[in-house]
Amino acid sequence: MFFRTLNGKPIDTFNQGLKANINTAFVFCFNSSLAAALALAYTQRLWYLFRSKPLKAATIDRLFSILRNPANLASFAVIRHASLEWFFALLCWCVPLATIIPTGALIVSSDKAFTKYGNFEMGTANVKSYNASFRGNGSYGDLLDWQLARLDADHLYLSPKRELIRAVDQVLLSGQIIPWESPCGQNCSYSLNFNGPSYQCSEESGPQFDIDDPREIQYKAEEAIRYRQSVSLPLSILVNCTNSGVPNCSGTLSIRCIPYYSKYNIIVRYVNGVRDISSNVTRIEELLGYHQGNFYKQKQGSLGPMALNVTVGDDWYMNQEDMQVSYTLPRSNAFAIKDALISRLVGQVSELGHEGETVNSTWPRDPCLMVLESALSQYNLYGANKWVLNMSARALEELTHNVSISVISLDRGQWSTKVSTIKTPWINVYQFVTPRNVILSYASALLLGLIIIAMSLLALRKNGVTAADGFLQILTTTNGSTAVDNAIAGGCIGGERNFPKELKDLELVYGEIKGGRKFEGDEWSARWAGFGTRSEVAPLTVGEEYGRPG
Helix, strand or coil: CHHHHHCCCEHHHCCHHHHHHHHHHHHHHHHHHHHHHHHHHHHHHHHHHHHHCCEEHHHHHHHHHCCCCHHHHHCHHHHHHCHHHHHHHHHHHHHHHHHCHHHHCEEEEEEECCECCECCEEEEEEECCCCCCCCCCCEHHHHHHHCCEEECCCCCEEEECHHHHHHHHHHHHHCCCCCCCCCCCCCEEEEEEEEEEEEEEEEECCCCCCCCCCCCEEEEEEECCCCCCCCECCEEEEEEHHHHCCCCCCCEEEEEEEEEEEEEEEEEEEECCEEEEEEEEEEEEECEHHHCCCEEECECCECCCCCCCCECCCCEEECCCCCEHHHHHHHHHHHHHHHHHHHHHCEEEECCCCCCCEEEECCCCCCCCCCCCCCCEEECCCCCCCEEECCCHHHHHHHHHHHHHHHHHHCCCCCCEEEEEEECCEEEEEEECCHHHHHHHHHHHHHHHHHHHHHHHHHHHHHCCCCCCCHHHHHHCCCCCHHHHHHHHHHCCCCHHHCCHHHHCCEEEEEEECCCCCEECCEECCECEEEECCCCEECCCCCCCECCCC
């Protein structure tokens, strides 16, 4: 009940030191009271045993001291001749084990605090984001600085910027979204919206391109022709499942992916500082080839690149097409993100691990085939399948999502946006973590204790008198036997090594001493009970008076 009362309560409502002291007191009281009850029950049962069967004096001695010396539990004679009493004594020693579990049953853990909103707090924060339409200060030079693509000397699209490619490499190597610090504490959440690229991939039968010998090819990926055209640029991947160890695949796996300009809605959650991101991606339109272009200003029917300090206005267009920069800039950035990923995937792997090994990237600028080093790939030098490629349509789609979301990590402060946050305040509370174990352990100890006590009460009824375990009990029950008097004479000084072997081996039983009652004058002398040999004693009679005139 004490643990249940504290369960879920903040630790500042009840002092931890006082809690520990009360816990210790409860444990001590339970342990002491049950152990004392078991010891008394053991004594009653022990004297019933002494009346019932003869035992060697050494065995009787071990039974008397077994509650003080656990080494006597290992006595074969005790186990053989007094197995029930041995079990009683064992339980007396094991009762403290039931007190071990409560020590760690009530712990301190973190839990949500209750506020006026419930288990959360509303707020706002400036968070890292990605703004695909951001133009900087409005000049053409700043637009180029914030654009994710590199342009050549003629201001034509060249390739993704290196910082974007490095972000793609990090995602490929880790298989995860690039981390960034929480803007709202250890436990909070917020949502973001931005536009970027995504792939719609499908697994198809048959290769999407011609290969000379499919048995030698393990991996081959290529993108459609790369010029400014009003068509999409699909990615085609062919994997030889047998040679590449693709799970759940046999023969050839062919994947075709269509790029899309998409809207991302992500929910960022931090729990104890650990980030988790869930995303919902809505495809808007196909990402077309002419989005990889440069910007021009239309003026008096002529087109041409402008100076860097010229302000970018609504009369700016891209690729001499009739599309304004506000429409084309975010799509151009999405194209650059897509290109950064493609640059690490296109190429060919053949006969990996063999003499004819070939690993080539077909990307025209800064070629680097990262598929071998990516989280999609596992290379086992000694395995049956040396190269295991976890490639699938779903894996490629998730990879594109992770890359697009990771662009947020490139925020230099200009993309940041103010969003609503939901904070989950956590406090330290008491938690009752193992109520079942505590109840079972204490209930089991108590149930066994009650069974032992019930058996001892039955023994007490048969004995007819309560037994004590002190000196007087021993003193008054060891007189009257000639055999006992003769045997103990040699060990009267005490001490284990001074006990005569004759005394240790003497079989004794507790009963009425035969011949101890005589007719003196006109009265019989008192009946006398004590330990003696089987020939010296007779069974005690319940209800008879012993030790005084009858």
